[in-house]
Amino acid sequence: MIVVLAGALCLYAFTGPFVSQRVVAGAPPRPARASGTSPDQAVRPAAPPAVTPADAAPPQRPAPVREPRDARARNPAAAFQRALEFHRAGDLENAVRAYRALVARGELAAQSHNNLGLAYHQQGRLDAAAREFEHALARDPEYARAHNNAGVVLLAQGQVERAMPRFRTAAELNPHDPDPIVNLALAHQAAGRRERARETLLSALGLSPHSAAAHYNLAVLYDQTGERTRAREHYRAFLEYRGAEYAARAADVRERLAVLDRRH
Secondary structure: OOOOOOOOOOOOOOOOOOOOOOOOOOOOOOOOOOOOOOOOOOOOOOOOOOOOOOOOOOOOOOOOOOOOOOHHHHOHHHHHHHHHHHHHOOOHHHHHHHHHHHHHOOOOHHHHHHHHHHHHHHOOOHHHHHHHHHHHHHHOOOOHHHHHHHHHHHHHOOOHHHHHHHHHHHHHHOOOOOHHHHHHHHHHHHOOOHHHHHHHHHHHHHHOOOOHHHHHHHHHHHHHOOOHHHHHHHHHHHHHHOOHHHHHHHHHHHHHHHHHHHHO
16 A cells, blocks of 8 residues: 555555556556555554545545643643644645644654654655655664655665665565555566566565455556556456545546456
């Protein structure tokens, strides 16, 4: 889900969910990172929150951040939740301000640095994002999501070989999460190791058969190599298992499937 943004870019992937990329109907779509782009919950890493579907009303924006004066300001968990509300609503300016206030006070430091990094990543500030992920890891060296998100930034900067150990570490620290494995596969693909990428994506599906990110990226890989039957199979699996956070990509996948069905 930055395969995150909780953060993967998979930014909780970007698990991340996916990095936004327009799929051209007549050609294979490009790979997308797993989550790594959703902000983490306050106390422990959590699954990425759902992104509002394209046809749903946008979330109501929280009130701007003001100087802390009430009980919420004295409660780190409440202040973090407020920052998370801004982040989920897409109000990155106020989210950044709120996370920076938490960081300055040293409260929920690892999570606040991680989510601040995710917000910077969403703003396209990759160097700033990388610094925040490193700050998060300095405070919690076993923070799997921060390792994953740091890898996503390195991958976006073209530092493929440096990104791969980050994804491996994230996978070792959280062996039940398929997103770092999906991102590792994308790193292999970026390095031109397509067969290794395929094997890695299949291993992600062995761990989590319902991983929409793994199905999507396998579909793209098979599409690029002309294996249309397999591509169609995994595009359909993506549509079956996707959550609301992938609603924007679903229309492009349906369009691509229609092209492949006509050629079948």
